[in-house]
Amino acid sequence: MEYLLGIDVGTVRTKGILYDSKLQPKKGFRETYPLYRDAKGMAEQEPAEVLAAVEKVINQAYQEVQRNNCDLLAIAFSSENQSLLLLDENFQPISRILTWADTRARLVASRVKRNLIARELYMDTGTPIHPMSPFTKLLWLKEDQPERLKATTYVADIKSYLFHHFFGEFKIDISVASCSGMWNINTRTWDRQALEMTGISTSQLPEIVESTTQAIGLTTRAQKELHVPVQTPFVYGAFGGASSNIGMGAVDASTAAIAIGTSAAVRVITDSPVIDPHQRLFCYTLDNEHWVVGGPLNNGGDVYQWAVNHLVDAKAVTNEKKTPFQLANQIIEGVPAGSHGLIFHPFLGGERAPIWDANARGSFFGLNLLHTRADMLRSVMEGITMNVGSVFEVVRDLVGDPEKIMASGGFTDSEVWRQMLADVIGFPVGVAMAHGGCCLGAATIALKSLGRIDDYAEVKGMLSQPEVYDPDDMAAYTYQKYQPLFNQVEHLLTPAYEAISQLQEK
Known part of the structure; x- marks a missing residue:
């Protein structure tokens, strides 16, 4: 039997799920780490703790693969959105990871939003001005911790840091880059204006790669830490929201995905960019053919x-x-x-x-x-x-009315909440029965990377049928x-x- 390992590197935990080549789940693994809130608005991770959790999940999963005398086809990643990590000339961290939940750039974001440049930045990057984005975090660091920013040689996210640790290459998948507020969705390059405002140069940023890009050939150090075969393909994957959509089969504009966990989100994958003239939604690039349009909510x-x-x-x-x-x-x-x-x-x-x-x-x-x-x-x-x-x-x-709505997240444990969502939005809601969400999406991206599928829509036939809740009329x-x-x-x-x-x- 052949296995795929889908990994989701989240805000407080890393999850990994082993799937067979038909995307049927076999076993899951989970490691947690603290989210540091030492100061007002702070929400940081310790890079070493996240790295250790990822390594432990990979090693536990591969032990399971070996116990079953199976082959590990690939390891693919989903990761939290809008993380920021400063590195020195040796790619060693000189900061903790600033997560999406860190709001210390609040005043900077408010100031930028009052400027006419905010709309121009949004139209070019598809990212609303908010403390969540690495763009506004870098502006804040430029004011609040200028010496630290001057000492920074490279600017990373959690996934590019992990891949550099494992393979010695400094790359970022296009979907994560697109969420940064510094990637121009029109020119498909790092945005000139955002770079000028932050003082960051393209040489400090990772190389952009597709979500299906593979890294092969673990470094000597990584070989000692990870006990997987050295030639195992590691697939870059996508940010968590996009991975979740793919894992639910919500891979085109006919299906909207709604997630309510600790936070919440509404997302639709489209075949062209959709920019909101009122700047209420994001528009991120998934690959050359797909964009993710929607809105994340802090409060779930x-x-x-x-x-x-x-x-x-x-x-x-x-x-x-x-x-x-x-x-x-x-x-x-x-x-x-x-x-x-x-x-x-x-x-x-x-x-x-x-x-x-x-x-x-x-x-x-x-x-x-x-x-x-x-x-x-x-x-x-x-x-x-x-x-x-x-x-x-x-x-x-x-985007237009969807033909189908798929829902996921911890709220699905509540029967009354499932029904309430259908009643509030006035549409039938299918509760995703697929196991793993972001992990399943990552494994699906791995299948495409390996040439086992040509289109994400092919996974719809592999997923179990959702439980559907119709709106109560009254x-x-x-x-x-x-x-x-x-x-x-x-x-x-x-x-x-x-x-x-x-x-x-x-």
């Missing part, structure tokens, strides 16, 4: 966990002999759609799409003396979902009235976000 399952922690009675959990989440879902089912006229904006961690405002803050709107904790709990889940719905509306406006009608109000209140509160953010910091 983490906000729901906050609500469960604060709104579910601990005594009730003990008495009912259920987990807090089981009890929360039961409580939510007992509250009607609309939570008796209560709307929650879930911006506890700022927000990316569709408002791209790191200063955004959460709020309850419509709260009165009759509302209960049960109403508040349901309104939190509804608020997260309507926020996803607002991004979905923009995607529909620009609930969908209710949300049709609430969604515009949700959007209106968000618009009205936007001018106050920066002021409340500054007061909170003081």
Whole structure:
């Protein structure tokens, strides 16, 4: 039997899943590492800890391959988006990895957004101005840590760092480059204006390669750390969002992908670039034939966990002999759609799409003396979902109505949340039964790299059929009235976000 290893290098964990050549999962592996939040807005990883986790996952997976007397066809990668790592002349880290969740470039991003140049940058790069992007992080470092930036010889992301460690080559796949805010989607080169603003030269950046590009021939050091055959192909793969779409079979504009995990996202793969004139969505290059259009949201399952922690009675959990989440879902089912006229904006961690405002803050709107904790709990889940719905509306406006919607992420563990998503967006939702998401997408890219498939659409026949949730007519009608109000209140509160953010910091 032949195996593929799909690896997803994430924000707090690295996952690996072994698949056979028909993309059927065989065994999974997982290693975690800390996300350092030592200062306000910081969200960093230690490169050595991420590297060690990746190496352990690869070694554990290959041991499984050997136990089954199988061949390892390839190892392919998906990675977190918008990571930034500074390296010295020997490609050694001189910083931690600044992740997408790091918001210390907030003030710099706000300043750039007020400038006319913001629109020009967006039109050229497809990346909205926000603290998440390496572009704005480099602008912030230029102001806040100029000596460190001057000492930087190379600028990497986590994947280009890993591949250099394993193979001694400094390359970046085109999809990750496109997410940086420094890649021009029109000229397909590093963007001149972004380089001038950051003071970074092309010689400091990795060489751009396709997602199907293979690296073969581990360095002597890597051979000692990784116990896989030296000629095993390592495939660069893509960023996590694109990999997830591919893993769900959402590989063209007929299928939209919605993910709600710790954070959330709405994405569609198109055959041409789609740029939003209002700068609400990203447009990233996947390869020469595909682009990924959509919006990432900061606030997903983490906000729901906050609500469960604060709104579910601990005594009730003990008495009912259920987990807090089981009890929360039961409580939510007992509250009607609309939570008796209560709307929650879930911006506890700022927000990316569709408002791209790191200063955004959460709020309850419509709260009165009759509302209960049960109403508040349901309104939190509804608020997260309507926020996803607002991004979905923009995607529909620009790309058109999808024929199919595939959903994935931790929210699918909740029956009531699955149904709520269908009710809020007003479309049938298929819950992806495929195992692995980003890992499966990476393994699919490996199949294309190896010449086993010609087009990503071929994997649709390999995936199990999704469980479909149709909108409930009455609930969908209710949300049709609430969604515009949700959007209106968000618009009205936007001018106050920066002021409340500054007061909170003081």
